[in-house]
Amino acid sequence: MDQPLLVFVTVAEQKNFTRAAEQLHMTQPAVSQYIKTLERMVGTKLLERSNKYVRLNKAGIIVYHHAKEILGQYARMQCLVDDLMHTASGLLSLGASYTFGEYVLPHVIAGLHAQYPLIKPRITIGNTKEIAELVLNHQLDVGIVEGGLQRENLYVEPFAEDVMYVVAAADHPLAQQEQVSAAELTEATWIVREVGSGTREATEKMFAALQLTPADLLEFGSTQIIKESVEAGIGITLLSYWAIRKELSRGGLRRLAVRGIPVVRSFSLVTPATRFYTKATQIFLERVRQEGTLPALPD
Known part of the structure; x- marks a missing residue:
């Protein structure tokens, strides 16, 4: 794990060095040192700091966006390695557009949980555009969207x-x-x-x-x-x-x-174009593709 990036993202999201240190179980001077190290690496200041606030400057916004993606890639890499040695478990980050997410996905999750209780789904609901962006930025393992979608660096698979x-x-x-x-x-x-x-x-x-x-x-x-x-x-x-x-x-x-x-x-599955999946993701995709995972359509 790239510790300076993790510390930077935490400070950016907490907007406070003390709260970031508490969340990371670190001292505040250690947090400050990691931020200084990252700023030296990129060659510029990333945060605007005063007695009242800590916030990203323009360079910080750029670094924050890419840091989130890099940390997501680290996490997925570790999950893939762990999956070689263990049964399906851990976090499964799912996103779905409103229709599928609110009215169909709960039935799919119920079946998944009954068979694989160690898989812990985390669900984000948004419109099709929002879900596609989150998958593209590696903040979701799988997205499920409505209608047609064509985006570079995404694999889109109609399934129902x-x-x-x-x-x-x-x-x-x-x-x-x-x-x-x-x-x-x-x-x-x-x-x-x-x-x-x-x-x-x-x-x-x-x-x-x-x-x-x-x-x-x-x-x-x-x-x-x-x-x-x-x-x-x-x-x-x-x-x-x-x-x-x-x-x-x-x-x-x-x-x-x-x-x-x-x-x-059609409802479509949306995944990153790299298509390296954890066991939890593979199992979820297989269940969604199976016949009978959705309620019957009317005559």
Whole structure:
């Protein structure tokens, strides 16, 4: 492990030498010495310091970004070596976009934990763009995202089909119709996810395919808030079946009969292009790829 980098990252994140020393179980003078050593190595100051604060300067921001990546690589290297001698165990850092992470991943983790209790998942939820960035920066072992994704230095593997429906509250006027026209969809209030979300990408593609330009568009940053808002009658939306299956079964939401719906897309696994995996990561990937790890799709 590169100790100066570890000390620097800890100071940067704690924004305080004393707290960093406590976390690292070191003395404060030792922490200061490591920072001075690193600054000599890179040839410039990395931190702005006063009696009130410690913060990164412009050079420090650059070093911090790369230090996080280097420390992540160290950790993965050690895990790979340890795996040669031990059974699957240790931290498994997972990231998932909202739909998969909140509505499907818990079922996968439950099965994994039952068989491999020594694997300790740590889960980060974000939109597709955010998860891809974290994998690219080696802060996640595996990402699971929605829709299409093309990024250099990432390996993207579609592994499951996802179907999406336009839904409304059960008592919404459009929910009572046998067929909903494009004009009616254009006039409706739409509730959509933020830019960068795989669900938003799918929604935009659907608008283009149906030649829709909704006049009233509300943007919410959470699938759960969108579902609650649609059930409350605020508007309509396009969501994955995985996210709405309970509401559909209970009758709170209804699928609208729209030409060209359902929209079909894929869930994809995202890993670093190097593809050197710990045993825990390999086992997780194998489980996700297996048939039966996801709830059954509707007929």
